[in-house]
Amino acid sequence: MLKFVVRRLMMLVVTLFVASFAIYSAMYLAPGNPIAALLGGRTPTPEAIAVLEERYHLNDPFIVRYLRWVGGALRGDFGVSIQLRQEVSTLISQRIGTTVQLVLYASLIIVVVGVALGIVGGLRKGVLDNVVIVATTVSAAVPSFVASIILLSVFAVNLGWFPALGTGEGFVDQLRHLTLPAVALAFSSIALVARITRSAVREELSREHVQTAVSRGIPYRTVVRRHVMRNAAIPITTVVGITVASLFAASAVVERAFSLNGIGAYLIQAALSKDIAVVQGISLVIVAIFVVVNAIVDFLYAVLDPRVSLGASAA
């Protein structure tokens, strides 16, 4: 087990370093002159250019600048937005709360609705199962931004039950503002989780030990709880984890549709205005979250299914 954890952690660190290098060097290729962006149209003296180059370390070799950036990133310092003259870490920390709230809210919806639908479809063959299949086939095909538009149109504009845009003040009001975006973000992922849950439940139901338990007269509810769900939890945990990890990137689209002030919407704004330092910083944060959550899923998987760690140490 320890060996598995150490190996996985090393993989995590290596992935993050390679990813950070890829992000930094990709942005290095981006066209545009930071000096021109700093001066905003004024004609500078050569001395002024030299001072600016010195201050922003523009003359250092590429590898030195990368190492300085990644060293800072490890301490939570992502450099300065040249356009806004503000710390990127400040800009991120002002906005990451909204994104985290939105992702957690959506995750909650995905887990509750997705797993419930999957269990219903898995345990009840026939009409209910068919309803689940049709519902998930449709919801899997609804992109988050189309779901956003439909929810906005129906519940915000026509019925007026929820506010259309913005983040809101105070906990209850924030919850109200985030409800439609969270549903939009969750919509297509619910289908994925429900499908995996359904087939996991089906597979466990057909196992011999489950049929033995049923034939020995153990109450069905107990069999489902103790034998079916406990084993089905392994694939369900995996799919929920991977889904939640991907939500941080996907939330950019929903934040944009609902004018929410999260890091995703800010990443897009920065990309459109070519604010390089911000794009680098937020990209790295999103990739890091994605990689870390995936690693946590792998650990959970090993905890839930002891065979995994055995397989890893044998390899």
Next chain:
Amino acid sequence: MSAIELDPTVVGPVPATRRWRGVPGLRGTGVAGHLSALVLAIAGVVAVFGQWLAPHDPDLTNLSYAFVGPIEGHPLGFDSQGRDLLSRILAGARSSLLGPTAVVTLAMIVGTFLAVATAWKGGRFDRWVSAGLDVLFAFPAIVLAIIVSVIVEPSLMSATIALSIAYTPYIARVLRSAALRERARDYIAALEVQGLRAWIICVRHLGRNLLPLIVAQGAVLFGYAMVDLAAISFLGLGVRPPQADWGVMVSTGQSGVLQGYPLESLSAGVCIIAVVIAVNILGERLTERANSVTR
């Protein structure tokens, strides 16, 4: 004599029941699979001929008709610029379908090549390529598209390239395990003993046996590519307005939604959903069929 007996599509040994078993290539996908293929065929025709099918000029603005609802000759009404919506939907099918097609083609070619090569070579080559693909896995498609949009001017092309890169590791991983299974079969060893060159075995035999899975994966991927590309265009990092495109139309229609005129966004959104549902069902059925054949 019934018409079915004359059907030229029924070939080979006469089945026990002389029912029509479906279009060749779609057999075993059921009614839902055939209906999905029909939807996709219609979408394909619109994508190719949409410009000529459009009853009006999709780019002709007439502000006096802005947000006018459905009237005679204009079954979907007009957008915020007074352009005919039906014409824009028809004209927009092209970029909305061309993009995912290009993404799937590119990712499939590179992904299949990497999968077969790593499964064939094994060893250090396999480890390094797989490790590289694992790193690429860490980049969500949207983030990759955003990074690419900063380096080059955002367009359908840049979004297509970004998504192709993002999907390649996924394809390579799925096909690599299938190729490994196939590589261990006896017929491959037999061909090697006969002295056939590796790439001929890979292309003619291994590749051909992977084809059902490749097609099925392509269908599944098409759905994802369509959604992601439309999302990127929605964000303004792919196809740019005023060009007619479904993803762009969902975005430009958003101001109308808030004013109570949701038809532009909704009709474009429904088109995306319909195509994605069709392609998902077809992909699912084809995957089931591919798995039942190879096992």
